[in-house]
Amino acid sequence: MIRPTSVALAIASVGLALTTVVVVPDRVADHTDTVLVSAPVVPARVLTPKAKPLAGIRIALDPGHQLGNHNFPKQINRPVPAGGFKKPCNTTGTATNSGYPEATVNFAIATLVKARLEALGATVLLTRSSNSQKLWGPCVNKRGEFGAKVDARLTVSLHADGAPASDHGFHVIAPTRRKPWTTDIATASLRLAKALRSGLDGVGLARSNYIGGGTALDVRSDLGTLNMSDVPVAMIEIGNMRNAADARRMKAAKGRVLYANAVVAGIRTYLNR
Ligand SMILES: [Zn+2]
Numbered sequence: 001m002i003r004p005t006s007v008a009l010a011i012a013s014v015g016l017a018l019t020t021v022v023v024v025p026d027r028v029a030d031h032t033d034t035v036l037v038s039a040p041v042v043p044a045r046v047l048t049p050k051a052k053p054l055a056g057i058r059i060a061l062d063p064g065h066q067l068g069n070h071n072f073p074k075q076i077n078r079p080v081p082a083g084g085f086k087k088p089c090n091t092t093g094t095a096t097n098s099g100y101p102e103a104t105v106n107f108a109i110a111t112l113v114k115a116r117l118e119a120l121g122a123t124v125l126l127t128r129s130s131n132s133q134k135l136w137g138p139c140v141n142k143r144g145e146f147g148a149k150v151d152a153r154l155t156v157s158l159h160a161d162g163a164p165a166s167d168h169g170f171h172v173i174a175p176t177r178r179k180p181w182t183t184d185i186a187t188a189s190l191r192l193a194k195a196l197r198s199g200l201d202g203v204g205l206a207r208s209n210y211i212g213g214g215t216a217l218d219v220r221s222d223l224g225t226l227n228m229s230d231v232p233v234a235m236i237e238i239g240n241m242r243n244a245a246d247a248r249r250m251k252a253a254k255g256r257v258l259y260a261n262a263v264v265a266g267i268r269t270y271l272n273r
Helices: 004-023 025-036 042-047 073-077 102-119 140-149 186-202 244-251 253-271
Strands: 058-063 079-081 086-088 123-126 154-161 171-175 217-220 233-240
Touching (some): 058 102, 058 140, 140 154, 186 217
Parallel strands (some): 058 123, 154 233
Antiparallel strands (some): 171 233
């Protein structure tokens, strides 16, 4: 049934694929028989890389404070909108008893989390891209607004607490339903907080013995970073910097990896990916 002319045309059009078939309507049947049936399409599918689990997802991370905040008291004490009231732009953050700063721990863990999320295909955006004595901020309102500004699905704010030395363990904070500020994100934010808790539980970290009555969950109305967010948001206090064992873990490379893996697991649980 294939005439010599159509065989020649078929051979000539092998490299031109379907486009050629479309522009030569009276040859469609012949081309279908001779070209497409024999086309080895399977190897091409095998070589197609599998989509990464977080491909296409944008995630905001907020490493709390900035190392240089204490060098800029005027700037960081300036009142900013915090959700129906004003609060200082930022604070210096806490430190271990030996003076190791919270800003540095927060930034180190955020950097590890970012790398892990990116390896899973996510796009990760940080509220601050460096940890420097020469810098301050951003202010809490900007941190809160950041997630929506960069079109993120969620924001995780990373902090470490400063409490009496016998207090230890992590807790996660979600915003209260605060009209009109957080009514749109309160439910999802609590779900995010619980997912993050499951991640922290999952790597074997101890829950707070001083916040949340064993639940390691807190819901607060006074935090600008949470109130000003328009995407689901939760803040993690990874532990108590004034507690010797918590501080040791925060300063150790291995401990930070543990925290980072926990945060990534929590985010994946929230996203169901
Ligand atoms: Zn903090």
